[in-house]
Amino acid sequence: MTNNTPSHSRRVRPQPMLVVADVPATSRWYQQVLGAVSGHGGPEYEQVLVDDDIVLQLHTRDGDSEHGPLATPEVPVGNGVAAWFEVDDLDAANDRIAESRAHVEWPLHVNDLAHHREIWLRDPDDFRVILSGK
Template sequence: MKTRLDPIIAVRDVSASRDWYRSVFAWQSLHGGDEFAVLADRQGEIQLCLHRWGTHEHPTMKHPDSTPGNGLILYICTVDIEDIYTRVKTMGYPMEAGLALNPNSRQQEFALRDPDDYFLILSEFHTY
């Protein structure tokens, strides 16, 4: 059996969020528009989908004034942690926590929020 998880988050402005994620991760847009975008890594693997609040009647994406990301952390493992950290600092994006060793995972990681206030933790690539 083959399965794949394609996470979808609700955003206020698909274009702005797409541009932000592309600037941080150098992801490419496989599908774009004002209501929905699909972002993939250099190998074409889907990493994240962006869906505009209030479109297509999805029950969990109806109200943009609800607290986005409540109970959600986008935990992203990458082999490019240093490059991404440098890019985020260069672009002046505010960080929640700088690059540091997590004593639990024993990996370097840092944290920030996207334009819709979703909380992201970026970690060195590892397996569990």
């Protein structure tokens, strides 16, 4: 019999990975927008950290010798993908976004259905990025 009761000893920590054209440039973009830091660095792979936690991984499309290609080169990436981040200080994030001159799809607004504020952006690889908070 399967027990569907969550165990307090198990934890899931998402560490999404996006395949991007220029790992260092995209890392700098996310660091600026999220107030994050580099956790790995390099031209093929990066970990974007906030408070020592991985919030995003970035990798080249062609992968590496261990993993092989991570995306089909002929197919555009990002369709149907939204990288969503809840942030503690959305006003500070909004200021960082303005400084970075990121492409803003929907400026800071209230989402009445979700009962919070949001900013919708596009990253350098055209992935949709949403920052939300109170």
